[in-house]
Amino acid sequence: MLEPIPINADEAPAPQERTPEELLRIIFDYTAKISGERSIKNVLLLMADMGREMILADRCTVWLIDHAKQELFTTIAHGVNEIRVPLGTGFVGHSIETGECLLIDDAYADIRHNVDNDQRTGYRTQAIITVPFVGNNGVILGAYQAINKLTPQAVFSRRDLEQLKLAAAYAGKSLESVILQEEIESTQREIIFTMGQIGEGRSKETGNHVKRVADYSAILALGLGLSAHEAELLRVVSPMHDIGKVAIPDAILLKQGKLTSEEFDQMKQHTEVGYQLLKSSGRELLKTAAIVAHQHHEKWDGTGYPQGLKEEEIHLYGRITAVADVFDALGSDRVYKKAWELERILQLFREERGRHFDPRVVDVFVEQLPALLEIRERYKDDADETL
Template identity: 45%
Template sequence: MITAAGDDENIHKKAFDLGVSDFLSKPVNALVFEARVENLLSNYQNKILLESKAKLLESEVEKATKDLIKREHETLKILGKTAEYKDPETASHVARVSHYSKLLAKEYGLSEKEQDLIFHAAPFHDLGKVGIEDKILLKPGRLDEDEFEIMKTHALIGYEILKDSKSDYLKAGATIALHHHEKFDGSGYPKGSKADDIHIYGRIVAIADVFDALTSHRPYKKAWDFEKALEFLQEESSKHFDPDLVDLFVKNIEEVSKIYNSFIEA
């Protein structure tokens, strides 16, 4: 701003408030004018340079963060396969349970972050089975009472394996491992928790896990059709399962069917 106002502070203040960067008083000295302009240009260029570097840094940080998340997801998939080597359940079962769980989480109103957590953590629901001896885990027939008591310990084993992790995904996996065999009426295990005392992740995965087990073929049983499996969920509503989640699952059966058909077992 070129002004004849001299050192009038009020004018200077108003000018600065309006965005003026510098002042020249009349009469203008050519050398001072040139120096001031060069300084302003230099400051502007430095500002543009800093903004460009900031954007570049932000882009690099975003890229690095995406790479870290991608690697963590890959690690989760590898760890999720651990139980599969001892458990007769298939990779298709694990994939469907993850997708069913994410669908229920979305319909229940959980945030996108929690939907992502439960999707990647659901495969760890039976991780504790790695601690169950093969003669029980792989027994083709019905377990006797003592064997079943041993089998039930897999919920706590999975929790103990995962609980101290710093990863949000693995901590969610610990929660799911501990809660997915609890029942809404308090008759489940390992703690006999009931209703809202059962973590929502556990209530969700319980439905996804049981429904997929019922509708999947196993060497010891034929797959149930959807109608029969849904009837079972509804019969067990408020007993084994959260009634609100059962209603949401039934309501979204078309989406459930799409997920099922996307992971047909060979």
């Protein structure tokens, strides 16, 4: 097993305890970073880094409870990948189970030490602090664990314990907020996708249609240089583009022949209905879904509906979804037509570049065609679903 690397006095000065000014700087720096984070993984990483820097630990680990599996796990342990242990085992299990903070000088002299982790990682634990952290309701969420002090004394002090408790008090509540936010957004994603399936289901589309349009939209967004966040946002909301179809009568929605001008006018109302359903939300996901529902039938040359917007007046998300939706619609069987051959679809996009569609989006569509076709194959409709 590997021992912690000792500090050689001839090569570098041994680290000294943090001054009050240094501690404040570390706390302010990390609390500012944590408060701006929405990713659980990033919050956990910042928590681990903050604890390690505050008390000069060699490693810092953040453990969470997996209630479903009755395990403790960490994906943020400096130098290692995910570790899982049964609830109640080791120092961390004891600390979470009892709510007790632990300050240990020699881990191997304590029967609670779980040596399996050291054997798995090739790292030797010596001095250790374990501090449970709680959410706003006082329920324990997990624990901080700092391992091996880097100062010449090589053991943690009561001062270190108090400092780690301070970090845990802040970080636990911050983590709970991020978990809650992720749960809210996850629920929104499920609702959006389900509502999108409902909207498409009324016109006899399969669930795979909304999956394909979602992934097409994300690929096009990335190809246009949008950020990963924006691409994921568009992937999540694009299934809602036709949600307004819930208000269109079946006689029009399922008509196999050509619509009359009056019927088509009524069909076009689905863009306004979708927008009205979604526009009042203050949530980013639903606000974006409202844009897509409202504008995905606008055309680059201004001849689309419902507002007759043209070129850059149309939100980029609407321009992207238009290409993704039409590509999938043309390549799929519908109640009123059979699927088109790929070359016929590509010819239409060449003809409609700069008329129906944003030229730049069409160019990216052509560049990304292999990836789009792979998605189409992955989520192809079963024959009985298209009948």
